[in-house]
Structure formats: structure tokens, C-alpha cells
Amino acid sequence: MGEVDPTFVQELEHRPKLSLIEAKGIPEIDLSPIFHNEVPNPSAIESLVKEIGSACKAWGFFKVTNHGVPLSLRQRLDEAARLFFAQSLEEKKKVARDEIIPTGYYDTELTKNVRDMKEVFDFYTNDPFFPLTPHENDDRVIQWCNPTPPYPSNFRVIIEEYIEEMEKLARKLLELIALSLGLEAKRFEEFFKYQTSFIRFNYYPPCPYPHLALGLGRHKDAGALTILTLNEVEGLEVKRKTDQQRVLVKPTRDPYIINIGGIIQVWSNDANESVEHRALVNKEKERFSIPFFFNPGYDIEIKPLEELINEQNPSKYKPYKWGKFYVHRTNSNFKKQEEENLQIYHYISYLRERYFNKCMT
Numbered sequence: 001m002g003e004v005d006p007t008f009v010q011e012l013e014h015r016p017k018l019s020l021i022e023a024k025g026i027p028e029i030d031l032s033p034i035f036h037n038e039v040p041n042p043s044a045i046e047s048l049v050k051e052i053g054s055a056c057k058a059w060g061f062f063k064v065t066n067h068g069v070p071l072s073l074r075q076r077l078d079e080a081a082r083l084f085f086a087q088s089l090e091e092k093k094k095v096a097r098d099e100i101i102p103t104g105y106y107d108t109e110l111t112k113n114v115r116d117m118k119e120v121f122d123f124y125t126n127d128p129f130f131p132l133t134p135h136e137n138d139d140r141v142i143q144w145c146n147p148t149p150p151y152p153s154n155f156r157v158i159i160e161e162y163i164e165e166m167e168k169l170a171r172k173l174l175e176l177i178a179l180s181l182g183l184e185a186k187r188f189e190e191f192f193k194y195q196t197s198f199i200r201f202n203y204y205p206p207c208p209y210p211h212l213a214l215g216l217g218r219h220k221d222a223g224a225l226t227i228l229t230l231n232e233v234e235g236l237e238v239k240r241k242t243d244q245q246r247v248l249v250k251p252t253r254d255p256y257i258i259n260i261g262g263i264i265q266v267w268s269n270d271a272n273e274s275v276e277h278r279a280l281v282n283k284e285k286e287r288f289s290i291p292f293f294f295n296p297g298y299d300i301e302i303k304p305l306e307e308l309i310n311e312q313n314p315s316k317y318k319p320y321k322w323g324k325f326y327v328h329r330t331n332s333n334f335k336k337q338e339e340e341n342l343q344i345y346h347y348i349s350y351l352r353e354r355y356f357n358k359c360m361t
């Protein structure tokens with residue numbers, strides 16, 4: 001075993017446990033009532049909405065089957081990603097991200113200020129606009145253009161095809177979530193007109209010290225919704241809501257894993273919470289995961305929805321602009337900071353602040 005690079009080493013309390021617990025009972029939800037029924041069946045849709053609602057509350061994440069995304073497209077995407085990461089570092093760095101526009105390849109991501117044992121390639125939908133800086137009074141925006149990887153030559157085309165499928169699925173899932181919260185199906189639609197969604201390719205090479213490092217440190221996804229696909233290698237650990245234990249999610253070929261993000265947590269005023277998760281590495285096998293993060297426009301103000309708050313259940317969050325939040329957070333994932341990176345709980349309204357500071361780790 002070579003020298004351990006200290007930048008990857010997790011503090012004792014965050015190192016992986018040697019005995020892992022397999023997650024049981026993760027809801028697996030069949031989406032055929034919306035994707036495979038020619039004629040809509042209202043009672044099937046109603047039970048689907050109930051299932052989604054309880055999965056969001058009990059777990060914050062769940063699997064979906066019959067989701068309408070062709071397996072063959074995913075296989076082409078997996079293969080293209082594998083070819084991309086198998087190239088030399090020099091080749092991959094031809095499409096490296098920079099400090100201003102963080103699209104493309106990088107291998108130095110930090111989560112909670114510790115380096116992750118992974119490489120990444122990020123590709124945003126429709127070259128979206130973002131604030132140039134996180135500073136509140138700075139109105140300048142900049143377009144985040146995606147680099148085109150020269151190899152494999154069809155990578156970009158496949159990514160774009162796949163993103164279209166992801167968007168379709170994400171919009172449907174959000175409709176079901178809206179219904180489960182007692183809202184109109186299309187309640188969230190306007191927020192995604194100028195979306196800032198992106199697809200991320202995570203590549204975790206075999207690691208000589210998997211008991212000290214993590215592929216991806218503990219975090220909660222900050223956007224609205226994540227649609228995740230994994231290769232056959234285990235590694236995803238999710239914090240189970242019932243007992244706060246980290247449980248290992250068995251990778252499955254066809255179903256997608258859906259994660260509630262921080263934005264839905266805020267919109268729903270905590271009715272649906274985003275769960276903490278992380279990724280382990282191992283000594284022998286390389287691991288891939290491909291999340292699609294469905295995110296709203298940069299200028300959308302995120303706050304609890306009017307319909308979901310009242311005197312008994314007042315708003316728990318101060319409004320924040322998604323683009324500013326995101327740029328702040330992206331900067332901290334790239335460079336080591338003196339303080340912890342931005343989280344939705346930094347927007348908890350004043351009255352709850354003391355309570356929350358105690359609860360968050």
C-alpha cells in the first residue's frame with residue numbers, strides 16, 4: 001500500500017464502518033400508471049400518489065421501476081462514460097472545469113472540506129445562466145457553456161439524448177410529489193422554465209485505503225430532485241430516517257434511485273425532508289454513478305409555498321435565490337474554505353434558528 005494522502009483522510013467519526021448494514025424495505029414504486037397506460041386510470045394514479053407521498057416522508061428516497069427510460073440508452077451512456085474516464089489524465093484535463101465556469105472534468109472535489117476519492121464530469125442542460133458571483137449586490141450573470149469531450153466522439157450526443165429522458169421523468173415525478181402534497185400537479189412547473197439542471201458522472205477508482213477515505217463525503221443534495229443510476233458495485237450509503245443508521249443501498253440495474261433535494265424540503269416547509277447520504281470506495285473495483293440533478297432557474301426565489309404554511313405551521317425558512325446559493329456552494333466544493341459550505345439550514349427563519357443549530361451536525 002502506498003503512502004496515504006492526508007487530504008483524503010476523513011475524521012475518525014466519519015470513516016466507514018467495517019460492518020455495513022444492507023438497507024431493507026426501501027420503497028420501490030412502479031410508475032406504469034403514468035408511463036404504460038394508454039388510458040389514464042385515476043384510481044391507479046391516486047394510489048401511486050399515496051405511495052410517493054409516504055416514500056418521501058418515511059425515507060426521503062425511493063426506487064422507481066417502469067420509468068420509461070430505455071435501458072439501451074443507459075447502456076450507451078455507461079459505455080461512453082467508461083471510455084471517457086479510462087483516458088489519461090492529460091486527455092481528460094482538456095475538458096477540465098475552471099474557477100469561473102465549473103462545467104466539465106475535475107478530480108479535486110471537496111465535500112465538507114475533505115477531498116473526495118473520485119473524478120467527475122459535469123454537463124448542464126441548455127448552457128444555463130448563473131450569477132457571476134455569490135455576492136448579493138452583484139447582478140452580473142454568466143453563461144455556463146459545456147465543453148465537448150473529443151473522446152468518445154458520441155459522448156455529447158448521448159448525454160443530450162439522456163438528459164431529455166431525465167427531464168421527462170423528473171417533471172412527472174415532481175407532478176406526483178406536488179399531488180402528494182395536496183398541490184396542483186403543475187405547481188412546480190414555472191420554476192423550471194430556465195432550469196439549471198445537470199448530469200454528473202462520478203467515477204470512483206479503486207482505493208488502497210477505503211477504511212480511511214470516502215468516494216463522496218456525507219451530504220444532502222441541494223437541488224429539487226435527484227435521479228440516480230449506479231453500476232453494479234455497492235457504495236451508496238443513506239441515512240435511514242427511522243434510526244439515523246447509515247444503510248447500504250444495493251445497486252439494481254433497471255430501477256432509478258430518487259432523492260428528495262433541499263429545495264423540495266423548503267417548498268414543502270419540511271413535510272418532505274432531504275436525506276443525508278455518501279459513497280464508499282473499495283480496494284478492487286471501480287465504481288460509477290450517474291446522478292441527474294433537476295434544478296430550477298437561477299433567479300428563482302426558494303421559500304415555503306404559500307399553500308403549505310399557515311398559523312399553525314408557519315414558514316420555517318427565509319427566502320433565498322437558488323443561483324446565488326448554488327454558486328456559493330459550488331465554489332466551496334472546489335476550494336477549501338474556512339467555514340462549512342452553505343446549506344438550507346442557514347436559511348432557517350430566526351425563530352427556529354436556535355433549535356436547528358442544535359440539531360444539525
Ligand SMILES: O=C(O)CCC(=O)C(=O)O
Binds near residue numbers: 202216
Ligand atoms: O455515487 C453515489 O452513489 C452517490 C452520488 C451522489 O450522491 C451525488 O453525486 O450527489
Ligand SMILES: [Fe+2]
Binds near residue numbers: 219221277
Ligand atoms: Fe448526492
